[in-house]
Amino acid sequence: MKATAEVSLLTESQRSLLLIDRMVSARHMYNLVMEIELAPKFGVNELREALATLLEIQPGLRQTFADLPRPHAVLNPCPSPEEIVVDIERIDDLPQLVAKTRTHEFDLYEGPLYRFAHLSGDGRSVLLLVVHHLIFDGMSVRPLTNDLTTALSGGFSADERTALRTRREADFQRELAAQVRVEADPKTVEKAAEWARELRERSTAPLYPRPHRPAETSFEGTRVDWVLDADESAAIDATCRDLKITAYEFFTAVYGAVIGRHSATSSAVLGSPFAARRTIGSFDLCGFFVNTLPIHFDVDWTRPFADHASTAVRPAVEQARSRVGVPFSKLVAHLRPDRSTNRNPLFSCMLAMQDTLPLSPDAPVRSLVEHGNGTAKFDLWLGVWPVDGRWRLAVEYDHELLPAPVADEIIGSLRTAIVRAATTPDTPVGALFEDRSRSESSRTDEEWAEPPSDSLVEWVDGTAAGTPHAAAVETADRTITYAELVTASRRTAGGLAQRGVGAGDIVGVCAQDLVDTTVAILAILRRGAAYLPLDATLPSHRLQYMIDKTRCELVIGELDVTGPEFVTIGDLDAEPVADDKGSSAYVMFSSGSTGSPKGIEMGVGPLVNLTAWQIAALEMDASTRFVQYAPLGFDVSFQEIIPTLAAGGTVISRDPVVRADFPALVERLAATATTHVYLPVAALGAFVRAAQDEKFTDLRYVCVSGEQLVLDDVSRDFFVQRPHLTLVNLYGPTETHAVTTHRLGAADAVWPVHVPIGVPLTGVVAYVVDVTGHLAPAGVQGELLLGGRCPAKGYIGDPELTERGFVPDRFAGNGTTYRTGDQVLRDEHGVLVFLGRTDEQVKIRGYRVELGEVEAAANDVPGVRRAVAAPRETDSGRELVLFLVGDADPAAVKERLTGRLPGYAVPARVFVVDAVPYTSNGKVDRTALLRGAEDAIAAELVAAAGQVCEYLDDVERELAEMWSELLEQPNVERERSLLEYGAHSLQVFTALARVRQRYGVTVPVKKFFRGPTVAALAETVRHAAS
Amino acid sequence: MSEDLDDVIARYATEPFDDGTPIAEAGLVSISVFRVITDVVTDPGVEIDAGRLADARTVGDLKAWLRDILAGQATGDAA
Missing domain, CATH: 3.30.300.30 (ANL, C-terminal domain)
Structure with a gap:
């Protein structure tokens, strides 16, 4: 545009938007795209004249921007009709033209920040307007259509136009001055500080909080539109009247609840644009006089929606409205949130309610439709408009953050909740939502080897009969065959029977030689009794507690405790008797990291299920050689021993290698041709580092469990270089057996750092229960409840605790579920991802x-x-x-x-x-x-106290001096974050403009925020200059 | 004056109201409140404090607030 431009003020909101424009790659993100239907009689010539009038009497549309000496706006002269570029197209090309022009990149410095096209044909005449948000807000639509209507009707004489131009330019400057004055008002500053304090106390949570959620995106968006039917729309209006709330408050209340559900929090924060126009004259102006501010409120899921809307949401909206003068940037300056990403630092969800226009089908301007521009400025954006007595809604989401299946669930929740809130406002907020389909919870990996018996012992006996001479257990110095194992365990069971051991009893086992231990376990199971592993290395008070808690009267092995009778395997040698059938297999104690250790009584049924799954899933058969690595007191030891015997394979002793000696372990696995190993997650890194030179030609499966598996490059490379290995990540608390798995092999293209816990194994039902108490949709965090054939019987001797942890399966209507206290989510592929303990994030x-x-x-x-x-x-x-x-x-x-x-x-x-x-x-x-x-x-x-700041070179010294002036701080240290000195966006802006001027180096704002120090800035400058 | 204000408000209200009627109950949303203001106040230089406006709960509060502005407009003060 020509010179003779006037310098104009800039509002904080404009500054913020300018800053964002620098930080994002999607430069068209703030394009507004409007399809304006004109009366067909108006052709391009009339339109060009009308647009010239519009630009003359709307000074805001003539703005461009400049950075130095301080960021400011420029009010450019009026273009003549001939100077206005209007693209001429056929009406049939409208969709293509919308798609093309919505991505137009405006040059904010050169301008103009608008673009016109006229489309005609088929009896239609359409103005397609693309305008940058920096000069146009939602409330500008009405002045635009009003002025356009009058101009097209020939309603302005030349004198009127000149007078109006003068008046509007004055009004425009007056509005800007009023905004700038209010921004600087001490009361505004005080309000900003108070608001920041409130926001700081709120914890916000992102939607779809999966690990490695992208910290920044390219803002590509998907938009979904729908219109509520007449009854639903009428119900909303009636509910608003009954509750004495506005429609905006109604939608905020529902939207906040949806955000709460989908981000697993009971504290909603959402952003909304507020009209910040202060002067009466500004209401006739196009411009950017909007302030986008956060609204925050608690969501109590048990409270009726009516109450939630009128006592939690309405006051929150009113409070935000009363603080409308507080610029967003001031809040950000107080909060100092993370600005290293290009996301909005205060809120990730937005609600925008649009104005209705008094347009009619026979007027010069007949209707106006706003199109999306293909971006998503927020993780989630909801727009609401009243259209012909109905409510029209649109959702825009960033599909890098919210894959379509996850976004669809959010939209589903929104649709259900809007209708329920409108039709039955007494519904508790949590009940605005529905359970996700139960079939999702029972989808398993379907691995299964049909069990020949519902008894573990019968299963092992059956297998043994087929392979009597095969090695069942192998230690460093002896091997026992299946036939010998069956005989020994029968004779030992005979000795147990002599001592009165039968179904329902508990017999202690001290870990000893693996052959004896295996014989003892099988013998106890033959009696229908449960075995209690007792680790002699535990403190004696702990062992005493375990003995007392389980009322254990007989222990195979020796320990320093009082009460039970202690016997050796040899002592128990007696004539075999018929097996007895019991319902429990073992009692294992949880670590007791919180409170007293709990004795978990595990039934035979779930373990038959686990065995049937494991034999199939880990391809176990007579060739399987499974090393027994886990301490006997960990449930993993069961998985190493019993399924191996049921499959006809060989259990290999770890001895004489000690557990933490990984080089020796690697050697032993190779020497014993081990095929299966099961390690704690914490040991995997040390194991693979010790095995760098070992090919492991026999090994097939490396199983891990115990905590979240985070894979580093070394571990991943180890598996990729040994394509015959499968890594299996298992998850399962002691209160159930192992319940979910995720497998990784060399063929997998993606090896996630944060490995999912995967999908449930056959027979297991995994419920994810969200904050509303419903089965969670995809992408929603919730507590994991485990049902089907996996929960233990309960905590031995602790009915109260059992009742709390093992609850009726309310989703199936029968059976039991165990409440894990673990937070998980199902990703868009239905795979479970562990997010941590409820209390340890x-x-x-x-x-x-x-x-x-x-x-x-x-x-x-x-x-x-x-x-x-x-x-x-x-x-x-x-x-x-x-x-x-x-x-x-x-x-x-x-x-x-x-x-x-x-x-x-x-x-x-x-x-x-x-x-x-x-x-x-x-x-x-x-x-x-x-x-x-x-x-x-x-x-x-x-x-550091009393030291004079030192700088590496003149660049650093100059930059420090510049910052020192901007920040009004005497000394700016080279390594200290400028944000800690209180640097805010405007200062960053000015500083980077000065850097550009002084050194000819353009430093992207985003780059600056990644290392906001004098040293880093100087390095960037030096690097670019060289 | 007071009758005039009621007429203007009636242009945008969707429900019957009197001075005690809460603004929302009269069917006035924030945008229609702005419309009322711009219809009533003609001096383009008059400033409105949206923060203070948020304190107005009833139609009566809104009218009192508008009368304050109009008084300011008459004397040349910005509210």
């Missing part, structure tokens, strides 16, 4: 961070031998710190992680430590590490 700046993933990323950095991440509490919120063992440079590690992890997951500080301390129960002692970190930070502060 680490959140940094509102984002869920998995410490294991940060550690896995750090472990892949050369020189790092061991990495431990931990959350550290500071005055300005929680930060992530990383502790390293090894000779890697902390700064280099941090830099590597910056490229690999989202900003919030990059440790704020990295410390090198000599060794990782452990607690008494073998877990990493993060508290001790954090104590050390506090000491180091304190020492650093003492050392």
